Amino acid sequence: RHEISRHHRPKxxxxxxxxxxxxxxxGKRTICIKADKFSIExxxxxxxxxSLLNVARFRxxxxxxxxxxxxxxxxxxSCADSAPSQTIEGQGQGGDKTASGLTFKxxxxxxxxxxxxxxxxxxVVMNPVRLKLHDEKSVVTQISADSATIRLKKRDILxxxxxxxxxxxxxxxxxxxxxxxxxxxIRTHGHFILKTPQKQLRGEGLTTDIFLKSRTHN
Numbered sequence: 001r002h003e004i005s006r007h008h009r010p011k012x013x014x015x016x017x018x019x020x021x022x023x024x025x026x027g028k029r030t031i032c033i034k035a036d037k038f039s040i041e042x043x044x045x046x047x048x049x050x051s052l053l054n055v056a057r058f059r060x061x062x063x064x065x066x067x068x069x070x071x072x073x074x075x076x077x078s079c080a081d082s083a084p085s086q087t088i089e090g091q092g093q094g095g096d097k098t099a100s101g102l103t104f105k106x107x108x109x110x111x112x113x114x115x116x117x118x119x120x121x122x123x124v125v126m127n128p129v130r131l132k133l134h135d136e137k138s139v140v141t142q143i144s145a146d147s148a149t150i151r152l153k154k155r156d157i158l159x160x161x162x163x164x165x166x167x168x169x170x171x172x173x174x175x176x177x178x179x180x181x182x183x184x185x186i187r188t189h190g191h192f193i194l195k196t197p198q199k200q201l202r203g204e205g206l207t208t209d210i211f212l213k214s215r216t217h218n
Contacts, residue, residue, distance in 0.1 A: 104181035
């Protein structure tokens with residue numbers, strides 16, 4: 001149920017409080033978006049606002065994404081902090097094979113994402129945001145950040161500001177991070193700190209699976 005606020009800010013063309021959306025693909029649950037407030041505003045560049053472009057904004061957002069199990073593929077790469085042969089699992093010649101054996105690619109389907117009340121949405125901005133990734137049984141990883149943007153053309157989610165990833169006893173902190181749902185992979189942009197039960201790793205770029213296990217420096 002959506003409660004439409006009658007008190008619109010002058011810049012907001014549409015506004016919904018208590019927003020919730022549940023997306024499916026071929027009858028299976030893929031995504032749930034919950035936010036305290038949802039609004040659509042004209043895109044701003046400098047001091048100007050463009051009437052033909054719109055920005056969808058979500059406030060205080062919790063997103064649940066549900067993955068599907070598929071066959072993982074392994075590729076050997078070098079990793080500076082451990083054994084000479086560390087592995088990172090990625091997209092290979094086998095098609096739908098991912099780093100973690102999980103794919104979340106269906107969140108980009110037309111069935112899964114909400115249809116907005118106006119056209120020409122240039123971006124979807126959420127702040128702050130908490131993302132929970134599910135396998136077919138439970139939550140496996142959580143990502144929190146000051147803000148996040150779903151980039152439909154790049155098929156990724158960009159997190160910015162106080163980004164923290166938790167998976168079991170492993171944690172990753174950084175200032176900016178991209179998640180690629182198709183591959184089940186995340187990539188930091190700049191400095192990061194990765195903590196595991198055995199060690200702590202610092203660096204300037206990291207690509208890893210959503211479980212923070214297999215990794216390589218960018």
